């Protein structure tokens with residue numbers, strides 16, 4: 001006789017995942033749904049979110065999903081996601097601040113103002129907006145992306161210290177190269193070796209591992225990268 005399946009400790013908790021429409025965010029959604037968390041999936045592409053929600057309902061019927069359109073660069077849209085989440089579920093346990101873009105790579109002086117604004121507004125300010133209510137390695141030709149992620153690293157460290165006494169874990173997860181469509185528009189002399197990159201699922205597994213730690217265990221930072229250099 002098999003023992004009845006015990007619900008997972010995280011079951012019933014509520015996670016907001018930004019940038020859930022594809023790539024790493026989508027992979028994290030699958031893992032957290034399997035652990036029984038309820039999910040608020042946000043991104044700009046609502047069609048992809050709806051398709052993901054359909055798949056999750058089949059895969060993990062105990063996990064409820066809510067999909068919300070949100071451009072993280074718009075503070076009022078971020079606030080609306082938080083309000084809708086509270087209205088629907090009455091709680092927020094986990095925030096996966098994942099939405100991000102990569103600008104065209106190049107020397108700093110070659111990067112357009114549009115790309116600078118888009119990257120800083122999405123990667124850094126968008127995450128700050130969500131915290132308010134990648135990477136630790138600098139790569140040449142990626143100066144603006146690096147700036148957005150180093151800024152986010154600093155904010156993450158500061159808020160982690162502010163919040164740990166409130167029993168809130170603020171965790172920096174820093175993946176190296178992951179084979180997602182973020183690389184599709186990136187072209188330079190030496191093409192990145194995509195087959196050697198991590199899979200979005202590798203990162204999602206790490207996120208699930210981190211979330212499954214006992215309440216008093218605080219993994220402050222987590223770096224995961226391909227064994228061999230890919231870029």
Ligand SMILES: NC(=O)c1ccc[n+]([C@@H]2O[C@H](COP(=O)([O-])OP(=O)(O)OC[C@H]3O[C@@H](n4cnc5c(N)ncnc54)[C@H](OP(=O)(O)O)[C@@H]3O)[C@@H](O)[C@H]2O)c1
Pocket residue numbers: 018019020021022023024025042043044045046070071072073098099100101102122123134135174175176177178179180181182183200
């Ligand atoms: N792939 C890598 O090698 C790698 C390595 C380290 C860190 N990262 C970081 O991991 C995160 C996810 O990247 P990925 O590789 O999964 O890229 P991806 O496949 O291009 O996915 C990016 C996600 O971000 C969302 N997004 C972009 N701009 C947004 C905006 N203004 N508002 C709301 N959502 C927005 C996109 O959704 P919509 O377009 O539908 O809005 C999409 O769901 C990013 O922060 C990236 O910098 C990636």
